[in-house]
Amino acid sequence: DLELNDHSHAANIRKSIRLIAKVSTLITDGYRIAHGEQPLPEREDLTLAGSLFYKLRGEVPQDWQIQMMDTIFILYADHEFNASTFAARVTASTLADIYAAVTSACAALKGPLHGGANEQSMRMLDEIKTPERAEDWLKDQLAKKAKIMGFGHRVYKKGDSRVPTMREIGRDLGKRTGKENWIPICEKLEQTMEREKHLCANVDLYAAPVLTMLGFDSALNTPIFAASRVAGWCAHVVEQHDNNRLIRPLSLYTGPAPRSYAGGSKNGA
Structure with a gap:
C-alpha cells in the first residue's frame, strides 16, 4: 500500500474503506477455499453484509436476509473501548499504521472472553x-x-x-x-x-x-463479528491518529513490600 505510512485523515479514510472490504473478502474466500470450494466474485448490487452472505452461502440473499445481515453488522460495528478496540488504539497510538492496529485488534479476538x-x-x-x-x-x-x-x-x-x-x-x-x-x-x-x-x-x-x-457454521461467528467490527476499529484508529497521544497507562504494584538485598557486592554482581 503506497499510503502505508501516511497517517493523514484522508489517507486513513481511504485505507479504512479498503480494509473493510478486504477483511470480508479474506473471510469469505478463506472459508470457501478451506472447504474445497472456489471463491465467488463480489456482487456490487448487494450491501457489504449481503455480499458476505452470498459469498459464504453461495446463494443470493433475499431482501429480508439482507436486512437482517445489515442490522447485525450495525449492532456489532462499534462498542467503545472493548478489548479488541483498545488493542487497536494502543497500537495506533505508537503511530503504527492502520493495518498493524487492526492486526492487534484481530489478535485480541483469539481469547474466548471476547471473540469466541x-x-x-x-x-x-x-x-x-x-x-x-x-x-x-x-x-x-x-x-x-x-x-x-x-x-x-x-x-x-x-x-x-x-x-x-x-x-x-x-x-x-x-x-x-x-x-x-x-x-x-x-x-x-x-x-x-x-x-x-x-x-x-x-x-x-x-x-x-x-x-x-441464517445458515452459518458456528465457526464463522467470530469472523463475522470481525467483518462487522472492523469498521469500528478503523474509525478508532482514524480518531487516534487525528489527535494522537501515546497510550501508556500506569500500573499499580501489588506484590511484596520492598526487601533488602544480601548480595556480595554493591553492584549486585
Whole structure:
C-alpha cells in the first residue's frame, strides 16, 4: 500500500474503506477455499453484509436476509473501548499504521472472553436442546461454578441495549426457518440468570442462534463479528491518529513490600 505510512485523515479514510472490504473478502474466500470450494466474485448490487452472505452461502440473499445481515453488522460495528478496540488504539497510538492496529485488534479476538463468546454460546444451546431443560441445566452449571457465556457485561449493568433487536431478529428467523426452539431457550436462560444471579444477557447469547438460523457454521461467528467490527476499529484508529497521544497507562504494584538485598557486592554482581 503506497499510503502505508501516511497517517493523514484522508489517507486513513481511504485505507479504512479498503480494509473493510478486504477483511470480508479474506473471510469469505478463506472459508470457501478451506472447504474445497472456489471463491465467488463480489456482487456490487448487494450491501457489504449481503455480499458476505452470498459469498459464504453461495446463494443470493433475499431482501429480508439482507436486512437482517445489515442490522447485525450495525449492532456489532462499534462498542467503545472493548478489548479488541483498545488493542487497536494502543497500537495506533505508537503511530503504527492502520493495518498493524487492526492486526492487534484481530489478535485480541483469539481469547474466548471476547471473540469466541457467541460461538461458545451456540455450543451451550446445542447442549441444552429444549426450553424445558434450560432452567435445570443452568442451575446445575451455576452450582458447579461454571462460566456461562452470553451473560454479564463490563459496561451494561442493567441490560445490553443491543439484545432486544437481536432477540426480535431471532424470533422472526425462528418462524421463517421452523427452528423455533433456540430463542425460547435463550429467554428461559435469561429469566433464570436474572433471578439466580441478577445478570442480564448480552448480545452474544442471541447472536449465536441468529447466525445459525441464517445458515452459518458456528465457526464463522467470530469472523463475522470481525467483518462487522472492523469498521469500528478503523474509525478508532482514524480518531487516534487525528489527535494522537501515546497510550501508556500506569500500573499499580501489588506484590511484596520492598526487601533488602544480601548480595556480595554493591553492584549486585
